[in-house]
């Protein structure tokens with residue numbers, strides 16, 4: 383049976399500077415609850431039929447611990463009978479949550495499900511679950527040593543010949559496209575506003591964008607991961623004789639995804655439900671794939687993952703009207719564009735995580751809602767969303783506007 387996205391919203395992403403964002407006073411459960419409240423207002427009949435919920439979140443400790451999905455659902459006042467699970471597939475979490483919900487409704491296990499994601503990177507810092515990249519498992523670590531993502535990004539740039547200028551140029555365009563979209567209020571209809579205690583919105587548009595970004599400014603930024611690379615090289619973890627043996631041009635704060643807070647929620651239902659309820663959905667989920675790749679090089683999975691999902695749809699990259707390729711680091715979309723020979727004018731047409739920020743567990747579902755919004759506004763049909771995932775995984779979905 384087909385599965386459909388009935389509707390979706392996301393909070394404007396709040397940039398985290400020196401550990402703080404405008405959302406820092408807001409509990410991450412409440413970021414999700416703001417999205418649920420907006421969906422309830424937009425789709426009251428479908429919303430009240432929700433049976434289950436899945437929310438992605440990466441650092442599931444402290445304020446994001448205790449099954450954040452269940453507590454968010456309770457906090458938003460949904461019926462107690464709605465089950466809720468927190469999903470962690472690192473940066474793929476928000477899309478994996480939607481894909482799980484989609485599979486459940488497509489199988490007929492459920493009729494209506496909520497999905498989405500959240501990350502308050504200001505309240506719960508990246509990596510604050512304390513497990514490094516491998517959960518501190520010495521047995522696994524003897525077999526392979528996983529390194530932080532920035533190091534893998536620098537390795538891919540070096541080994542595949544992407545220059546610093548090309549990385550910076552991509553980032554400049556990300557900021558320019560995001561600034562142009564913000565100027566037009568492109569995502570106004572997709573936003574769920576997070577409000578303070580007197581009901582005033584804390585943010586009305588993504589605030590990580592730097593419209594004044596220039597090639598000159600970007601070129602002056604220092605490598606963000608070089609010191610860590612030197613440390614790991616001295617310790618013999620990377621360098622000559624290892625999988626990761628060369629680095630640079632280096633990623634910087636200007637061409638890496640920004641640290642941000644945010645959340646998203648999507649309402650998913652199956653064909654039987656939408657026919658009986660006579661609901662017009664916004665998009666059909668055609669296929670989705672999650673796939674492992676080299677756990678050390680780590681970030682180069684999207685090409686194979688997209689190739690597989692397109693093959694399963696009987697499509698080629700040329701059939702995709704619009705792409706959302708997560709800008710974890712500039713080299714990730716650049717490599718995917720090059721490998722799949724994608725027309726870059728169809729990629730991230732409103733900017734991406736370099737300009738807008740990457741609230742880890744939320745981004746997958748934010749990108750999905752952004753893609754649906756863009757397909758509608760640009761009057762296009764087919765879209766593909768993909769993200770690289772730490773630990774050597776990736777995730778993709780192909781959707782069709784209804």
Ligand SMILES: CC(C)(COP(=O)(O)OP(=O)(O)OC[C@H]1O[C@@H](n2cnc3c(N)ncnc32)[C@H](O)[C@@H]1OP(=O)(O)O)[C@@H](O)C(=O)NCCC(=O)NCCS
Nearest residue numbers: 473531592595599600603606634635636638639640641710
């Ligand atoms: C790269 C990273 C370490 C930088 O963090 P940071 O140093 O806190 O970043 P900041 O926003 O403070 O920016 C650092 C500097 O770059 C400057 N800068 C950032 N973007 C810029 C731009 N577009 N143009 C000009 N300068 C810019 C800032 O103004 C700041 O300058 P300052 O130190 O003089 O104030 C962080 O963004 C990061 O880790 N990103 C990747 C996250 C990640 O791994 N996610 C998972 C992906 S798989």
